[in-house]
Amino acid sequence: MSGRIVLVTGVTRYIGSALAGLLAAHPDVERVIGVDAALPEPAARARMAGAEFARVDIRNPLISRVIDAAGVDTVVHASASAAPLSSAARTMAKEMNVLGTMQLLAACQRADSVAHLVVRSTAAVYGSSPRDPAVFCEDVVPRGVPTKGPARDAVDIEGYVRGFGRRRPDVRVAVPRFAEIIGPTVQTPATRYLSLSPIVPTLLGRDARLQLVHETDAVAVMQHLALGDFAGIVNVAGSGVLTLTQAVHRAGRVPLPLPSGSLGIIGRLAALAGVRGFAPEQLRALSSGRVLDTRRLTGVAGFRPAFTTAGAFDDFVAGLSPALSAEQVRAAQDKVAALLGVRSDPGPATADAADAAARPTLIGIPGDAPGAPRRRRTR
Structure with a gap:
């Protein structure tokens, strides 16, 4: 029995x-064809060992000929919803994300050989608002749908994928919604922001909850979905959460709290520091955060990430040049807090402390048991 013939997009990343x-x-795969509009760098080519490469722009109808000629039965659209690293690349990224996905889906629809489709998406489709639920499950209807930027592209892409599913109900379709992907290799606006040294601008009075997925787990879950039998949308993230302040501390940086409503200032400061490509919805995520319910991933899809959120972040930090020691971070934060006239909040020193700090805690009110309704007072 012959193995799978898989086409993977976005192999330059x-x-x-x-x-x-x-x-x-x-062992279950007979042939892998990687496609991209540009030639892969030597490092990417080394990671592709054993796979073939075809220089094809997925916006070009030529992609249909590649699928037909190879008899592709599994298509993994790994380049969908990838955030651009610069504002200048935003227009090109939108064309590749939206128009490229439309052309790829049209080619898959015409190809009788295609039986499995995996399209990468992002948790940014949930938006980011103070009115959001504490945890997003896959069936939650967002309070505010993103209207522009990479998040809007992802919303459009998921709409096209749903349309494809109606036209080709015989094809198994899986859509992983990834939390922020992090690691020593990937480069995104978020990783560049968290790499700022020695000061990272944050919002005063806000401490967003972050949930991350390690780059190797992102690759592993895409393979799991490509070769498995799961169909549908699934959230992908490491267990646990970190607050933005905790993350900044763990990176050996000093948080600089700026007044609420200064998202534009943060964006400009980040741009001055060389962080390009920060879209408005990414900045808003820094003020509200986003946590995903991953029970469908572990229970139904049958995949458990190897890295927790804290573990993924620590592996990312291990590849950074150290900025300040924990003692220096603490001293600098105290000085910044004193200048701003606010209380300095210490960050956890260890991964265990961070995980414990991220867990919800019941607080007892004197005279009442924790969680019990308070007695109504009468005059």
């Missing part, structure tokens, strides 16, 4: 190239 190499080494 880490996720696509690593996925192509991982699939090529799998």
